[in-house]
Every structure is written in C-alpha cells, then in structure tokens.
Amino acid sequence: MSIFSQNTKTSSVRSSILKKGTNLSKRFSEINTQPKVRFVLPHSKRVHNILIEVTRTGSSRDYENLLVLLRDAELLDDDLSSLLKEATQCISLLNRDLRLFVEAILGVRWVDRNKSVVSEYQSFIVNLISAHNYHAKFVIDKLVFLYIPDSSKCEWPDGVPLDSDCLKFVNIHYLLNILLVVVPMCKELLLHSLRHHFPYHTKSTHIHECYLHNLIWTMEYQPSFRSEILHLIFSKLVIMDVNAPKGDIEKAANSGSEEIFLMDDDTCSVKTSSSHNIAHTLDVCLAKLYNYIIEECHSPAGELDWNKTKSLYHDLITVFDKVILPTYNTHHVQFVMFVMCSLKSSITEAFLNYLWKKVCNPCVAPVIRQASVNYIASLIARANYVPFLMLKGTLQQMADWVHSYIGTQDGLEYINSDVRVHSVFYSVCQALFYVVVFRKKDLLRTKKDIIFLESMNLAKTVTCRLNPLRVCQPAVAQNFAALTRKYQLAYCYSVMEQNSRNTIPTIYQDEKGAIVMSNNVLDAFYPFDPYVLERSSQKIQLLYREYKEKRKQRRETEQMEITEAEVDDFLYQENPHSSSYKFSYGSSPGFKFKG
Structure with missing residues (x-):
C-alpha cells in the first residue's frame, strides 16, 4: 500500500483587529493548512480476503490498516466509489463482528460527492440494512446527525x-425515505434519533434553522410522523420562549450598539451586543413554521386546500393542548394558532369552541380553564380576522355563563368570595370586561350594538355578591368603568370605592405547606399581546389589531371624570403614584390605566 502526501500552500490571513506584534496575532499569521493524506485502496478481492480473514481469526493487521485508511484518508470520488462497490459485494460478511468496518464506512463524507458516489453509498446502505437490520440504529443516527451543519x-x-445545502439534504432524505419503506423498524428509530439529536436551545441559530428545515422536510414525505415531530418542535421552542422574555428582548434591542468583532478568518457577519441570541433563534424558527403552515394549507395556485388545512389543524391543536396551553406566560410560540386561525373563519370558530369547552368543563384543572378563557379574550380582541358576529356570539356565551354562575351563588346564605374558590368565574368576568373595552369601537358603532351590550346585563355582573371588580386588573377595571358610565351600561365607581377600602391581602398555606400572601388580583396574562420578534412578525402584522385611543378623546374622558361627583374623586387622590399601574406596549392588557 503506497502512501503519498500533498502539502498545501500557506493560507493567507487577513490583518487582525489585534495589535500587530502581539504573540496571538503572530500565531494566527503562521497557521498552515494540515497536509492531506491519500491512500491507494486495495483490490476488491483483497478487501474480500481481508474481511474473510478477520472473520475467521478475529484479528488482522490488514483489517486494522483498512480501518485506519477509511478513518483518516482523503478519499477521491473514484476511490470512494470503488470502495463502496467492493463493500457491497461483501454485504453477507458484514455482521456484528465487522461493526467497526461498517462504522468506518458510515463515517466517510459522502453527501456532497458526485452522483455516482452518492448512488453507490445509498445502494450500499439499503443492502446493508436489508441484510443486517441490527445496524439500522447506527445508520439512522448517522443520517440524522447530518441534519446538523458545521458550527x-x-x-x-x-x-x-443555499443550493449546496439543499443538494446535501436531498441525498439524505432520499436515502431515509427508502429505508423507511424497506425496513419498517426504522420509523421508530428515526423518531427516537430526531428527539435525541435536537440541538440544545443555546446552540447557534444556523444549527437550529438547519435542523428545523430538515424536520419539516421529513414531515413532507412521512406525514404520519407530523404529529410527533410537531410535538418535538414545540416542546423545544417553548423552552426557548420562556428563556427569552419580552423584557429581555426589548432591553437587548434598546441597549448600546457596541460591536463585538469576530476573528478575521471568520466569514460570518459582525454581531452586536444588542442581539438576544435565543430570541433571534426563536424568531428564525417561528418564521419557518409560519411559512410551512401557509404553504402546507395552500395549493401551488395559492388556493386554500381544505382537507390539508383540517388535517394540520388537528395536529396543531393536539400539540397546543399538550405543550403550549399548560405552559404559563409564553410570549410568541402560541401565535402559531393565531396564524392557523387566520386561514379560515371555521378554523377560528373551531378553536374558540375547543377553548370554551375547557372553560365550561369542571373536570379540567382551574388553571387550564383560566388560561383557556384568556386565550379566547386575547384572540377575539387582537385578531382582525374574527368576524363581528363571532365576536358578539362569544361575548354572549361569556355573559350567559357568568349570569348562570351568579344564579347558583345567589341562592346560598353564605358565599366564600376567596379568589381561589371562584378563580374561573373571576377570569371569565375579567375577560368579558377586557374584550368590551378593547373592541369598544366595533361594539358601540350603532344603537343596535348598544342595545346588545345592554342585553348582557353588565350592571348585574359588577354588583353581584362575588364582586368581580375587586379582583380585576386595575387597568381593566378603570377602563371598563369609564366606558360603562359613559354609555350608562353599568355604574362601577361606587363598587370600586368600597373595594378600595378593603385591600387586606389574603394569607394562606399552599399544597406544599408554604405560607403565601396574595393581593387578590388576577394575573394579567393575555397570550396574544404585542409581538416583538422581528422576522416572524411579518406574518403577524397584517392579522393583528393594535389598541389605539385618540389623545383628544382620552383628554375629554379624563376631564369629564374630574368634573364628576365626589364619588369619583378617589380615583385621582387615593394613590398619587397611580401611573405605576400603566401598562407598557408589550404587556397586558394592551391599553393604559386611566389616572
């Protein structure tokens, strides 16, 4: 076996940002490319004889040399093609005893070779797994590992x-698809490998976008995997989401633009300290998912494919139920349902019905019921594609449920008004108040609309014995009170004045035995609050409704409130720091506290 080496010329190094003359910059300027070693492969009969010998004796120097050759040699396309043909002729010998030889071949770079080499490699793998399926796990792991690009x-x-990357991925998925058809056991192995190799959430954005791109590609030729793969994807994206709070993203975006320079030999673009790496990765991944949803549900001509849309909705709602809904205070992942519902009004109606059934089901955990009603309120408030009749129908459902609940409590001699006991009721009331205020321009356009609001009997809701205004977020209560007084729908300020005199917190012991102090105010979690990611927001902006209130109208309303009777004076005198209740652009409930 002859060996020869080829030295390459010293690579030129660009001037570094480091000062000239330092030891580090001098070391970088002296880096040479390592010499590449090439070997002449043995004849096919020789390879066959080597494998026969090691099978009989258990060890062979020629066999060890062959393994070293496969592991360390820089094989030319012709060499690799010849080797694969020789290995294919020896398939029957490649049992567990020759596992090292199989692993050595699988470790050879092949995806970016010429068509002949790629074809020979794919043929070898298919024949190998067909004859010896105990190699399947290692083969599948190797193929999935190729989803991950160089760092x-x-x-x-x-x-x-890039076209070059697409060509590599085509070769990988073509082989995977054949293996899934020829060897059914590869399906479970593939799903396990996809879970195992999913990148950690702090890995680079490019690693995640490549891996996600290949997962989506896998779903295209294996639709039966879609539910499991979507569950995997969103389980990982939820982790990114909770590790990238809106406050951190906005803080990073508003921080200084001081640049962090990369090494001169790095071909990537310059980064700045204002970037939030996890948020950027989440942004890129969600953009790819939104594109997938839109493309999957439409034909090449751009028409909605209803059968595909229904199928994808059922898969997404399953993932939403198991992964997204139970996770508290996510910021962006849930917008996948926002985009999905925008495709057709019947999808929106189905999603709202799904959430409302959870709200009404006493067997569902209260925290899930509260989250469900928050999703309902946020969707019909923020989505500009929700029909007006659907908005009114949802409000009517909420109002009927609230009055039914009040009716069951009014018959009792004593009512336990603990927030924990009636948490779902209070959440539905707050959601009802929130939507009425947020969509007031639509709900108060005509006299007929005002009559509809009057039919909801909001006055009875705010004056009932359970006193929902006592636990509502201050911004919601204040805006609702101002609106209902202006249109004489309800009179809330006398109730709110009494509530202001009863601000004693509740102290109780949780299920773990810890002492907890509660201020008896509901959480302000509205899932579809303003979206702050840049790239993926392009799919959200056209579907999204911002809360806008004209300054002139706000000043007139405030002036009217100041000149009202003394019963309202406490709103401006009770707390001189009332501005602390104001909500920022990116926080619930989307409108500001009047004070």
Missing part, C-alpha cells in the same frame, strides 16, 4: 437554504 457555517439569507 462555522453562517445563517441562510432570509432563512432560504
């Missing part, structure tokens, strides 16, 4: 894969 690679421009 030195840069992000795709606008998330669009």
